[in-house]
Amino acid sequence: MDENLRETLLGGQSFSWRDNGDGSYSAVLDERVCTIRSLSDAASDPFLYDYFDLGYDYEAAREAIAAKDAILRSAVESTGMIRLLKQDHWTATISFILSQNNNIKRITGLYNRLSERYGHEVEPGWYTFPTPEEMRNASEEELRAIGTGFRAPFIMDAVAKASLLDEIEALSFDEAMSKLQTIKGVGPKVASCILIFSYQRREGFPLDVWMKKVMKEYYPGKDPSYFHPYEALSQQYLFSWIRNKAD
């Protein structure tokens, strides 16, 4: 089955990637510009091997999801293989705080402006996403000037509580959800995205406006545990499916 690199990289999991327009994608990760045409480019790179979760059998998971019910089969067959990226905890936290009541295009713009303002240049025009230390002296006014709007105080709170992210790994899923939600601007949806896309907690099932519609229309009376043990990946296929179906 073909990889759907576009959906994996640009579909809302990460806001780091840029479409180069020639079939390749680039992002600043691991203090360098990474460029990918296919997953084989990542296999020999230890950092990218981990980032793209190449040790997990996505083909087997995809088949199991498709076999679960007719809706999931449609969702899976409507697109190529989707993966779950393993991103840096801090980058993911800020990314999904930015994502609330927002759209992918604008989230990406905010992500890039934060990088240019507080990160550092690794190649001409290519900036790292800033670390908590690099954002330590940021002010709410600066963050508003960048366009983060009402999310500015949330980002300030995340900077102050950044060390909390190191404690998440050792916690159970429910404990981790609660802990993340002690950061302002982090609710159930944002917390589950952080856990899935940077802590590899595959039991996460983000319920955004699209997924609430899917659950109500196609899975009335059911809850995310129905999709166990493929909650997160099922959600990604259903999300991609319903979003593209609406276009």
Add this chain to the structure above:
DNA sequence: CACCAGGCCGTGC
């Protein structure tokens, strides 16, 4: 001019 975007917070009941 409305209304929406991969929600969350504060308030009121």
Add this chain to the structure above:
DNA sequence: GCACGGCATGGT
């Protein structure tokens, strides 16, 4: 516990 309005900003 649940329902509701408000929220910065930019696009349609």
